[in-house]
Amino acid sequence: MKKAGILNRHLAGALAELGHGDGVLVCDAGMPIPAGPRVVDLAFRAGVPSFAEVLGGLLAELVVEGATAARELRGPNRALLEGHFRDLDLVPHERLKELSAGARLVVRTGEARPYANVLLRCGVFF
Template sequence: MKKTGILNSQLSGLIAALGHKDQVMIGDAGMPIPQGVTIVDLAVCAGVPTFAQVLNAVLGEMCVEHFDAAEETAGNNPEIWALLQKSLPDVPYDTMSHEKLKEKSAGVKFAIRTGECTPFANVILRSGVVF
């Protein structure tokens, strides 16, 4: 049994299999996941687990070189926007409309569904390299 880090075997394996430039989405409970995208559904009930808990766990195991977020996040969910800025301080990012982010999510390697029930708590992370 794994002692530390992500214990969910599906999620741990998917992160381990990421290559440079692969993309992953972490989404709130209401984010639609396009058909054909692998889903790691961690949602237990409203608010469990939170977007912040999942983001922190993923960042503990994944090298991120870039992220994308909805431009609506800063104004409509300043707590999530502040979390992204704090958690990824030196990582370049792009913002786009929520609709465009949903379209872009069709190209992710997998999506993680959280129990987060606040608006615009979604991010697409692009895998970097550690060397």
């Protein structure tokens, strides 16, 4: 049994399968999920788990070389992303939805604030 890191077996397994350049969409409870990518749905109740909690856990385990979010994102979630990603790519929300169709993995949170979505691009550790 794992003693640290992401304990959810479905999410831990999906992360282990990712490679350089793969996309991971971390999304709020309302984001339309495209057909195709593997989905790990962590949403339990509105706000649980939060976007910030899930993003923090993922960033502790993934190498991320880039991130794309909706230009419409405001408030603490935007500050969170700008704090993590100096070169955060901002696109219209409709474009983010189009780009999410190419993700390899979708991680759905319980976040209930609008536009709390980010498409991460996996990097390599060497």
